[in-house]
Amino acid sequence: MSIWLREKDLAGFSQYMLDKSNEERGHAARMIAYLVDSDEDVVLPTIEAPERSWSSLQSMFDQVYEMERGVTASINRLYGIAEQQGERSASAMLDWFVAEQLQEEAEARFVLKRLRLAGDNSAALLLLDQQFLEGTALAHVKGSGVEP
Secondary structure, eight states, X not given: OHHHHHHTTOHHHHHHHHHHHHHHHHHHHHHHHHHHHTTOOXXXXXXXXXXXXXXXXXXXXXXXXXXXXXXXXXXXXXXXXXXXXXXXXXXXXXXXXXXXXXXXXXXXXXXXXXXHHHTTOHHHHHHHHHHHHHTOTTTTOOSSSSOO
């Protein structure tokens, strides 16, 4: 996603998605560390190459939002299993991910709303891109009010 955005000369959006990608790798490392510390076997499945192009910036962020919703659903399933199994440490570890996902969904929803407002207005899109580049685009986005 970051590459596609960079190719479209949307450096701010590109940097935002690159930061999100790095953040997601950190989340995976956090989960792996928990599993290793819990003496569990870690199996990493093969993943397919990501989509490479979108019809518009809004369609890309529609996908981002749906992906975040899917991650939230997966975390909720894991939480349910942990509770059923009486795995208190797993539930405690997943609490962080629950709070994180509230923020992730709030951000994705906010970006989508801004893109819908901007519509086909190039000046509005460039302003949003500049705000991402400056790091101010999401300054007022609130998820749960709790920092993960």
